[in-house]
Structures are given as structure tokens and as C-alpha cells.
Amino acid sequence: MGKTAFISHASEDADRAMDVCMALEQHGVPCWIAPRDVTPGNDYASEILDGIAGCRVFVLLLSREANDSGFVRREVERAVSKNKPIYPVRLENVTPSKALELFISSAHWIDAWDTPRDAHWQRLAAVIRGERARAPNSPAPVLQRNISRAFIGLAALALIGGVSWWFGREGDTATAPPATPVSTPPSSPPTATPPPALPAPAVAPAMPVSTAPVASTGPCPQRLSVNPDLPLPFSCVCSGDAVRDGTVWGTDVYTRDSALCAAAAHAGVVGREGGEITALEAPGRDIYIGTARNGITSNDYGMYRQSLRFDGAPPPADGPELCPQRLSINPELPTPYTCRCSAEAVGAGTVWGTDAYTGDSNLCSAAAHAGAVRRDGGVITVYREAGRDLYVGSARNGVTSNDYGRYANSLRFLIRAF
Numbered sequence: 001m002g003k004t005a006f007i008s009h010a011s012e013d014a015d016r017a018m019d020v021c022m023a024l025e026q027h028g029v030p031c032w033i034a035p036r037d038v039t040p041g042n043d044y045a046s047e048i049l050d051g052i053a054g055c056r057v058f059v060l061l062l063s064r065e066a067n068d069s070g071f072v073r074r075e076v077e078r079a080v081s082k083n084k085p086i087y088p089v090r091l092e093n094v095t096p097s098k099a100l101e102l103f104i105s106s107a108h109w110i111d112a113w114d115t116p117r118d119a120h121w122q123r124l125a126a127v128i129r130g131e132r133a134r135a136p137n138s139p140a141p142v143l144q145r146n147i148s149r150a151f152i153g154l155a156a157l158a159l160i161g162g163v164s165w166w167f168g169r170e171g172d173t174a175t176a177p178p179a180t181p182v183s184t185p186p187s188s189p190p191t192a193t194p195p196p197a198l199p200a201p202a203v204a205p206a207m208p209v210s211t212a213p214v215a216s217t218g219p220c221p222q223r224l225s226v227n228p229d230l231p232l233p234f235s236c237v238c239s240g241d242a243v244r245d246g247t248v249w250g251t252d253v254y255t256r257d258s259a260l261c262a263a264a265a266h267a268g269v270v271g272r273e274g275g276e277i278t279a280l281e282a283p284g285r286d287i288y289i290g291t292a293r294n295g296i297t298s299n300d301y302g303m304y305r306q307s308l309r310f311d312g313a314p315p316p317a318d319g320p321e322l323c324p325q326r327l328s329i330n331p332e333l334p335t336p337y338t339c340r341c342s343a344e345a346v347g348a349g350t351v352w353g354t355d356a357y358t359g360d361s362n363l364c365s366a367a368a369h370a371g372a373v374r375r376d377g378g379v380i381t382v383y384r385e386a387g388r389d390l391y392v393g394s395a396r397n398g399v400t401s402n403d404y405g406r407y408a409n410s411l412r413f414l415i416r417a418f
Contacts, residue, residue, distance in 0.1 A: 003032040005128055006055040006084075008075045010065035016091055017061050023118060024059075027125035031059075049078060057128055058084040060104065067097040076103050087124065222246055224279060224308060225257035232281040233311065238264060238274040248298040250288035252316045256306035258298075266296035267313040282307035287330050289322045289339075302330030320379055325349065327382060327411060328360040335384045336414070341367060343377040352404035353391035359384070359409040361401075369399040372413035381414035 005024060009017035021031045032051040038044060052058065058079035066072045079086055080103050088096070088104045090111045096104060112120040220236035223246070238261035246259020254263040264270045264277040272295060284305035290298040323339035326349075341364035349362025357366040367373045367380040375398060387408045393401040 003030045003037075003051070003055045005029050005031045005057050005059050005087075006052050006075075006079070007031050007033040007059045007061065008066075008072055008079075009033075009061040010063060010069040010072055012065040013061055013063050013091065016063075020059075020061060020089070020121065023121035024125050024128075027122055029125045029128050048075065052078050052084065053082060055084070058086045059124075059128075060086060060088045060100075061091055062088050062094060062096060062100070063091045064094055067094060067100065073099050076100060087128065089120075089124065220260050220277065222259055222261075223257050224260055225306075228256070228306065232308065233278050235276060235278045236260075237276050238270050240272065240274040243270060243272055243274055243296075248296060249290065249301040249304075250285075250298055250307070251291045251293070251322070252313065253282050253285060253288070253307045253309050254298070255288055255301055255304045256308050257304075258308075262296055263298070263308070264310050266291075266293050266298050267310045268294050269310045269312045278311035279308045280311055282309045286333050287324060289324055291322060300324040300326070300329050303332070323363050323380065325362060326360050327363055327384075331359070331409070336381050338379060338381045339363075340379050341373050341377045343375070346373060346375055346377055347399055351399060351401040352393065352407070353388075353401055353410070354394045354396070356385060356388060356391070356410045356412050357401070358391055358404055358407040359387075359411055360407075361411060363411075365399055366401070366411060367413050369394075369396050369401050370413045370415065371397055372415050374418060383412050383414070385410040385412050 007017055007021050007024075017033060018036070021033045021036075024031050032055050034044075034048060034051070037051060038047045052075065058076070060066070060072070060076060076086070086104055087110070090113065092113055093111070095101075110120060110124055112124075218237060220238050220242060222242070224230055224232075224234065242259075242261035243265040244262065246262045248258040248263045248266055249255040250258065250263075252267065254267075260279065261270065261274070261277070264279075265272065270277050284303070284307055286303050288299075288301040288304065288307075290300045292298075320338050320340045323341050323345060325345070327333060327337070345362075345364035346368045347365055349365045351361045351366045351369055352358040353361065353366075355370060357370075363382065364373065364377075364380070367382070368375065373380050387406065388410055389406050391402075391404040391407065391410075393403045395401075
């Protein structure tokens with residue numbers, strides 16, 4: 001069907017739902033919405049079921065009318081039965097009815113009644129595509145539940161869209177951002193000349209823990225970003241439930257809006273049963289790398305201005321940090337950029353192009369395809385290049401890349417002799 005997001009809404013909200021649909025599609029997320037996408041003459045209910053089945057995610061527009069709509073409830077039930085990720089969007093300050101809460105109580109929702117609304121749609125589109133929206137100026141939690149209206153207003157002003165990436169590109173109709181046509185022949189891969197000094201962000205250096213007394217304040221908040229000006233060090237007590245709840249961005253150094261106790265567990269300073277932690281200040285970074293550690297899987301993220309780390313955590317390993325899944329999480333990250341591919345990352349993910357690759361290709365897979373890293377992993381150096389009108393796929397070095405049309409920027413790798 002070529003659609004990514006099914007939009008569920010009450011009939012009374014048809015105009016607002018169409019506005020949401022158009023906004024998401026402008027931000028690269030093709031949508032299925034009734035009645036626009038119902039084929040005339042076909043059974044309406046069957047078309048709805050096909051629409052849900054054919055989309056990757058389910059967006060629920062929550063309002064007073066949606067709370068009372070039996071049809072909306074049945075659509076949600078169908079989406080849950082098909083294991084579709086659900087993104088509740090509150091158009092009004094309403095609490096989900098008990099019938100809906102049963103299905104969406106564990107989902108993160110977005111409050112979208114404050115203006116400017118386009119910031120909300122950029123953020124939602126970025127999350128559906130598999131990215132967090134970049135927040136270079138102020139911390140902004142993404143899709144967190146029970147956020148104050150005041151903080152949402154601040155966050156919305158700070159958020160901007162990242163480079164488009166969406167899971168399952170082959171099934172979407174959205175095209176990549178326009179790029180300047182490249183008429184010159186592809187340049188040769190960089191030689192193995194040692195690259196210049198690399199601007200890749202360093203992990204925050206080890207700093208002595210403040211000797212100022214830090215009294216335990218009791219249970220930990222879910223995120224320290226609820227007060228961006230809260231002085232650190234800050235001590236609190238994580239419950240066993242808290243260490244398993246929430247989203248984390250980074251490794252060793254984390255975005256300040258990461259779930260605090262889950263990040264502490266990922267860092268290895270608290271066990272699964274919980275315990276006391278002390279969060280320390282760390283400078284913001286251009287890129288955060290996600291890893292799976294201590295039963296917690298953290299995520300990649302681009303530029304963020306406030307970080308935290310934890311007292312008692314082991315120091316970061318020497319040498320280049322692990323590579324992000326895609327360099328497009330921060331389109332402004334300077335190159336050349338050097339990082340380390342794990343064996344698991346090599347060959348895992350989708351690649352478009354040969355020698356020159358789309359900027360949102362899986363980084364380590366593209367490096368393996370180019371011959372810049374062995375199958376067991378290793379250190380790579382990547383450069384940005386201008387976008388191209390055409391990327392041609394091929395099978396090489398155990399990785400099969402794909403054809404793609406115009407894309408705004410490209411990647412090329414330093415080829416070293418092994």
C-alpha cells in the first residue's frame with residue numbers, strides 16, 4: 001500500500017486529522033486515513049482493516065470524541081492484535097477512557113494542543129522514522145508521558161527535524177530530500193593517507209566527584225530534564241521498577257533527558273533491584289552512541305546540549321567509540337569521523353549505493369560493502385560528499401546494497417590495507 005502510518009480518529013475530528021495527515025506527509029511519513037484512502041465502492045470496514053494491516057505504525061488522535069468512539073476503540077484493538085506500534089497524540093487535554101487505557105497505558109504519547117503545532121508533527125515524524133528530533137538549544141524529552149504543558153511549549157520551540165530516515169524505505173512513497181544534481185563522475189575512494197585531526201566528540205573526561213555534600217532526596221525522578229537547571233551532583237534512590245522503565249540515549253555519557261535509573265543501570269552503577277545513585281554533570285556532545293549493556297539497550301542520538309554520567313561508573317574504553325547505526329542522526333557532524341564497528345554491526349542494516357552511499361545508509365554495513373572494514377569489525381573513517389542523482393546497488397564483500405534515486409548527501413570511506 002506504500003503507507004507508513006495509519007491515522008485513527010473520531011469522525012468529529014476529521015478536519016484536524018486531515019491537518020495532521022498532511023503535516024506528517026510533508027515531513028516524510030506517508031499516511032493512510034479515512035475517508036481519503038477508502039476505495040469508492042468497497043466495503044468500508046474491510047478497507048479500514050486492510051489499512052491497519054498495511055501500515056507500519058498506528059497513530060491515535062485522542063480527543064473527547066475519540067474517547068467515546070466505539071469505532072476508534074475497535075481500530076486500536078485491531079492494531080494491538082497485529083502488534084503495530086501505537087503513537088497516541090492528544091489533540092486536547094483529556095485522559096484516555098478506560099477502554100483505550102487498557103491498550104495504550106504503556107505507550108508514550110505526545111501532547112499536541114499547544115502551538116506551534118508543526119514542531120509536534122516534526123517530532124512525531126522523526127520518531128516514526130526511527131530518529132529523535134534534534135534539540136541543539138535545550139533539552140526536550142521525546143514522547144514522554146505526563147509532561148507539563150509549560151515544558152512541552154519550551155521543548156517544541158527547540159526541536160527541529162533531522163535528516164529523513166524511515167524504516168522499510170522500500171514500502172514508503174516518501175522521497176529523500178532534494179539534492180543538487182551531481183554531474184561530475186564519482187570521485188575515487190580516499191586513499192589510505194592518514195586523515196587530519198579528527199573532530200569527533202570525545203567522551204567527557206574523567207572529573208573528580210564534587211566534595212560538596214549531596215544528600216539523598218528520596219526516590220529518583222524519571223528524568224532530570226524536568227528541571228534543566230537542577231545542580232549536579234544529585235543523589236536519589238532507584239526502585240527496581242524504575243531501572244527497567246524508560247528510554248536511554250548514549251553510553252557512559254547520556255543525554256540529560258534519558259530515563260535516569262535505566263541509564264544508571266546501563267552504566268553499571270545500580271543493579272536490577274535498584275539502589276542509590278549519584279548523577280554527575282557532563283558537557284553536551286555532538287553524538288551519543290547506543291549499546292546493549294547490563295540488560296538495558298540504549299539508543300543513538302545526535303547533538304544535545306546537556307549530558308550526565310554517574311559516580312562509580314567504569315571509565316570509557318580507550319580508542320574510538322562505537323559507530324552509530326547511521327551518521328544521519330546528526331547531519332552537521334563534522335567529517336572525517338572515525339569510529340569502531342562491532343562485528344554485529346557489520347552487515348546489519350540497509351545500504352544504498354556503491355563506493356558513494358546515501359547519507360542514511362547503515363554506516364558499518366556500507367563500510368563493509370566499500371571494503372573499509374573486515375567482517376569481524378574494526379575502525380573506520382567516513383567522509384561526507386555532495387548528494388547524487390542516482391545510487392546504484394551491488395553485491396560486494398558479503399553485503400548487498402540497493403539502488404536509490406536522488407539523495408541530499410553521500411558518504412565515502414577511507415580504504416585501508418588490511
